[in-house]
Structures are given as C-alpha cells and as structure tokens.
Amino acid sequence: MPRVITELATAFKSGTRSLATAVSTAASSLIQTHSTTTPKAINQVTTAHSSKLFKLIRNSIDAGEAHFKVGGKKLYFPTARVILLRPNAKHTPYQAKFIVPKSFNRMDLRDYLYHVYGLRAFNITTQLQHAKFSREGNAVARYRTGQIKKMTIEMTEPFIWPEEPKNKNPWNVKFFKGLEQFAEDKQRLGSDAFKPSEAFGGALGPYKHKPQPFISKNLKNRMINEKTRVHAQQFRKDDVELVNKYLKF
Numbered sequence: 381m382p383r384v385i386t387e388l389a390t391a392f393k394s395g396t397r398s399l400a401t402a403v404s405t406a407a408s409s410l411i412q413t414h415s416t417t418t419p420k421a422i423n424q425v426t427t428a429h430s431s432k433l434f435k436l437i438r439n440s441i442d443a444g445e446a447h448f449k450v451g452g453k454k455l456y457f458p459t460a461r462v463i464l465l466r467p468n469a470k471h472t473p474y475q476a477k478f479i480v481p482k483s484f485n486r487m488d489l490r491d492y493l494y495h496v497y498g499l500r501a502f503n504i505t506t507q508l509q510h511a512k513f514s515r516e517g518n519a520v521a522r523y524r525t526g527q528i529k530k531m532t533i534e535m536t537e538p539f540i541w542p543e544e545p546k547n548k549n550p551w552n553v554k555f556f557k558g559l560e561q562f563a564e565d566k567q568r569l570g571s572d573a574f575k576p577s578e579a580f581g582g583a584l585g586p587y588k589h590k591p592q593p594f595i596s597k598n599l600k601n602r603m604i605n606e607k608t609r610v611h612a613q614q615f616r617k618d619d620v621e622l623v624n625k626y627l628k629f
Contacts, residue, residue: 441536447500448490460484462492465530466541473538482508482529489531501533 440447463479471477480489486504493499511524548554562579576582 441500446494448487448494451491458492458496460488460492462489471532473540474535475532476535476539477530477532480529480531482527484529484531486531489533493533500536502536503534505532506530507532 437447460481461479465477465479467473467475467477478489484492486506489504490501493501507530509528509530511527513522514525515522558580562577562584565575565577565579568575574586576586577584
C-alpha cells in the first residue's frame with residue numbers, strides 16, 4: 381500500500397491526471413516482482429526435494445534394500461498375471477513393458493517386480509488399451525472385449541530380447557495359420573461360399589466337379605434294388621441266428 385501511495389504522489393507531481401495509469405503502473409511492477417521471485421522459490425524447493433529423494437534412493441540401492449517404502453501387508457502366492465512384452469521401436473534396452481491386471485497400479489507393479497524377481501522399477505507409466513469389437517461365429521451382434529492395461533518401466537541394467545528364430549517349424553506356425561484360414565473360409569456367406577479355399581494350398585476343398593461314368597436310370601434302379609435286397613437278407617440272417625442261439629439255452 382505505501383508503494384501505491386508513493387506512485388500516486390509522483391504522478392500528481394509530474395502533472396498526470398489519470399489515476400488509473402498510476403495504479404496500473406504500480407500493479408504491473410508488483411506483478412513483475414512476484415513473477416520473478418515466485419518461480420525461483422518453487423525451483424529451489426523442487427530441486428531440494430529431488431536431490432533428497434535421489435540420495436535416499438541411491439543409499440537404499442547401495443545398501444541392497446528396497447528403494448521405496450514397503451507396505452505392511454504381506455501377500456503370499458500372488459495370482460496376478462504379469463506378462464513381459466517385446467519392446468517397441470521407441471523403447472530402449474533400459475525399458476521394459478508388461479501386461480498387468482486392470483486392478484494393478486504403479487505401486488503394485490513396483491512391489492511385485494522387486495519382491496518376486498528382485499527387479500527395481502523406476503518411472504512407471506501406464507497405458508490402457510481400448511477394447512475391441514468382436515463377434516462369435518456368424519452372429520450379427522457384436523460386443524467389446526476387455527481392456528488391456530500395459531505398464532512401462534525403466535531399469536538400472538539393460539535387457540535385450542533374443543532375436544526371434546527364423547525357423548518356426550517346431551511350433552507349427554504354418555499349420556495353425558492354415559487352420560484359422562480354413563475356419564474363416566467355412567464361415568463364408570452367399571456367393572463367397574463357392575470360392576475355392578486358400579487354406580493348405582486348397583488341399584481341403586471345395587474340389588472341382590469331376591466327370592462321372594454314364595449310368596442309365598434303369599441300371600441305377602436295378603443296382604439299388606439289388607443292394608437293398610442283399611441288406612435285407614443279411615439282416616434276416618442275423619436275426620435268425622440270434623433267435624436260434626437263445627432257443628438252444
């Protein structure tokens with residue numbers, strides 16, 4: 381307040397009649413003063429906290445202890461499914477990516493990796509993948525599958541995945557891909573159902589119509605009647621033998 385009064389007195393002495401100009405000048409000077417001092421104080425506090433946290437983590441690592449506050453509740457035989465994924469192109473050897481349950485948070489993963497595998501996790505980030513639409517069979521209705529939660533961590537030591545084997549015959553990858561293609565071909569609708577299948581090189585059909593030997597209608601009926609008569613005689617013979625077998629007893 382005294383500064384504002386001083387600015388007003390200076391304005392009156394200089395012949396300035398606008399009080400708004402004098403007040404705005406004083407206010408702007410106050411704002412500039414606060415804007416130059418406040419970030420500096422914040423930076424000092426942030427730097428002090430970061431350096432203190434860094435020292436605590438480094439001392440814990442040197443002592444072979446946990447680099448975070450361990451919870452008081454103990455959990456034996458955890459049933460959570462944590463899956464290690466291959467890194468993307470943007471990841472470094474010091475980063476690892478996992479699929480975790482949706483109920484997991486960053487502290488859970490950090491605690492899990494440290495106590496189960498002895499792995500220290502830093503700078504954990506979370507990604508929640510959107511659910512996809514899917515159908516079952518030829519159903520028109522569709523539904524969303526469950527969301528997938530992924531977490532990326534940073535490690536103190538690098539880990540490089542081994543290269544994928546070029547020869548995948550021991551895993552029958554080609555065979556299972558052929559089964560998937562055959563299942564898709566069987567679910568075709570309309571005119572697509574008559575298209576040749578590409579599964580297994582077309583070995584499972586549908587096959588082309590092959591020419592058949594000519595058989596007259598009269599000969600076909602005679603052969604069918606003869607076949608039916610032979611089957612009837614065979615069935616009667618079996619029944620007679622069964623009855624004679626029980627009559628002997």
